[in-house]
Amino acid sequence: MFFVPGPTEVRPEVLAAMTQPMIPHRSAAFEALYARCAARLQTVFRTTRPVYIHTASATGMMEAGMRAAPAGRVLSLVNGAFSGRYATIARSCGREVEEISVPWGEAVPLERVEDALRTGRFAVVTGAHSETTTGVLQDPQAITALARRFGAVALIDSVTGLGGAAVETDAWALDYVLSGSQKAIAAPPGLSFAVASEAFLAQAADQPARGRYLDLIELDTFAAQHNTPATPAVSLFYALDVALDRIVAETMDVRWARHHAMQHAVERWVEAGEGGALGIGLLAPKGIRAPTVSVLTIPTGIGAERLWAAVRDRGVTLGTGYGPLAPTTVRVGHMGEHTVEGVEHALQVIAAAARSLTT
Ligand SMILES: *Cc1c(COP(=O)(O)O)cnc(C)c1O
Numbered sequence: 001m002f003f004v005p006g007p008t009e010v011r012p013e014v015l016a017a018m019t020q021p022m023i024p025h026r027s028a029a030f031e032a033l034y035a036r037c038a039a040r041l042q043t044v045f046r047t048t049r050p051v052y053i054h055t056a057s058a059t060g061m062m063e064a065g066m067r068a069a070p071a072g073r074v075l076s077l078v079n080g081a082f083s084g085r086y087a088t089i090a091r092s093c094g095r096e097v098e099e100i101s102v103p104w105g106e107a108v109p110l111e112r113v114e115d116a117l118r119t120g121r122f123a124v125v126t127g128a129h130s131e132t133t134t135g136v137l138q139d140p141q142a143i144t145a146l147a148r149r150f151g152a153v154a155l156i157d158s159v160t161g162l163g164g165a166a167v168e169t170d171a172w173a174l175d176y177v178l179s180g181s182q183k184a185i186a187a188p189p190g191l192s193f194a195v196a197s198e199a200f201l202a203q204a205a206d207q208p209a210r211g212r213y214l215d216l217i218e219l220d221t222f223a224a225q226h227n228t229p230a231t232p233a234v235s236l237f238y239a240l241d242v243a244l245d246r247i248v249a250e251t252m253d254v255r256w257a258r259h260h261a262m263q264h265a266v267e268r269w270v271e272a273g274e275g276g277a278l279g280i281g282l283l284a285p286k287g288i289r290a291p292t293v294s295v296l297t298i299p300t301g302i303g304a305e306r307l308w309a310a311v312r313d314r315g316v317t318l319g320t321g322y323g324p325l326a327p328t329t330v331r332v333g334h335m336g337e338h339t340v341e342g343v344e345h346a347l348q349v350i351a352a353a354a355r356s357l358t359t
Pocket of ligand 1: 057
């Protein structure tokens, strides 16, 4: 069983869809495919705005948002590797960047964001909804509202949020929100999605360095014709089409509740179950834990790297701890099509592996 926090387990019928024959992308057949995917992604994003679907991993849509964002300084909220990546992307796009960094495992306090924005020096804010390296959830609505109050826009990375954690693009008035195919959407890697507000898109037209492949205006122009500026990964669209069938049939509220139930199963196991008895903890504090990924802290007597290997030998693949957290944590990705029962099984396997290492 596969509990890596991206790519995630992909159902057989989704994989099988990729063996369908090629169609030309400048065709009614592809336009129908694009339109089906985009319309259902509107349901997933909870938006009436167009959803852009690009052949690029999610990092591509991070960069597309930055290139289209208003000129000026960028304030990056950094609480892990992926939110740090947004700061790096901003710098590589020639932006002056200031980071608010907090220790990995924490959320960025909104008061610090407000204090920084109050100086009036920033045009753009970046942040991760769900920081996949630490399992911490932040509030995209609050970040976006703060940015707006001080005349800035917010670019929200919801790569491990969308499809697992609640995202209300329109109700929360998000400026720009992006995600990828291989996390809670449970399709193979290679496609990314983004939604821009009307105002964000309008000002994007004035930004001179939008590039070509990641030009949001181009994506918007082609999306209006249910198409893409360049040749799309047609096979991945076939897979996405089937993955979205399941998501829409489940309904977003039920899907979000299922993800919370999976997170609660991990929480119970740590707070009142075998995980806690073995000394295993959760990196993220209670109340800000992502419903899609849990980062387990592993006592040195067990050893995170040894535990990861012992769990894999028992047939369960977890995510390793990320970067500096590799020696002390393992990650349980519980997003996409996973179930509470599946997560509970994985936790039993982790406990058995941990016991074998402590004796
Ligand atoms: C996986 C991930 C990314 C990067 O996505 P790619 O598809 O690898 O480009 C960015 N942000 C978060 C929060 C992620 O989990």
